[in-house]
Amino acid sequence: MLRPSEVFGGSKSEGIDKAIENAMQGGVQLCPAGVKTPMYPIHTEDVARRIHQLGFVDEETKKTIHINGPKPYSFYQLITSVSRITGKKALIFPVPKALLQFVAQMVRISKLDIGIAPDQVARLYSKKHESTTGSFYYGGRVCKS
Numbered sequence: 001m002l003r004p005s006e007v008f009g010g011s012k013s014e015g016i017d018k019a020i021e022n023a024m025q026g027g028v029q030l031c032p033a034g035v036k037t038p039m040y041p042i043h044t045e046d047v048a049r050r051i052h053q054l055g056f057v058d059e060e061t062k063k064t065i066h067i068n069g070p071k072p073y074s075f076y077q078l079i080t081s082v083s084r085i086t087g088k089k090a091l092i093f094p095v096p097k098a099l100l101q102f103v104a105q106m107v108r109i110s111k112l113d114i115g116i117a118p119d120q121v122a123r124l125y126s127k128k129h130e131s132t133t134g135s136f137y138y139g140g141r142v143c144k145s
Helices: 015-025 044-057 075-086 097-110 118-124
Strands: 002-004 027-032 065-067 090-095 135-138 141-144
Touching (some): 002 044, 015 075, 044 065, 097 118
Parallel strands (some): 002 065
Antiparallel strands (some): 135 141
């Protein structure tokens, strides 16, 4: 079983992709408050290379393999990093956990598409949203942390 961390670089307009896209524009950025564990974002191409390597080169079976990016980020750090790289000024507004949970419930009930999936909020604040240590995959190679 393969368990990638936060994946970016696809065509989705939600989650980390949406956060990166918004940060690239600058302006007011919403940021979940109180998330204790960092994320280790990884690009779709790195995930695809690792899946290929595991399936056709290493032939790993019967294991749970975590595919992480090389560097930990909080949402705040991710937004500020993108802002710094793009030169776009970001005004970061922290959104409390209780408000995010309320919005998730309203989205679940109303079926509105506002760029957030209710399960994203639950995963964001769950203990399972923790990265593993050991090896990770980045830039076409397996690295040790």
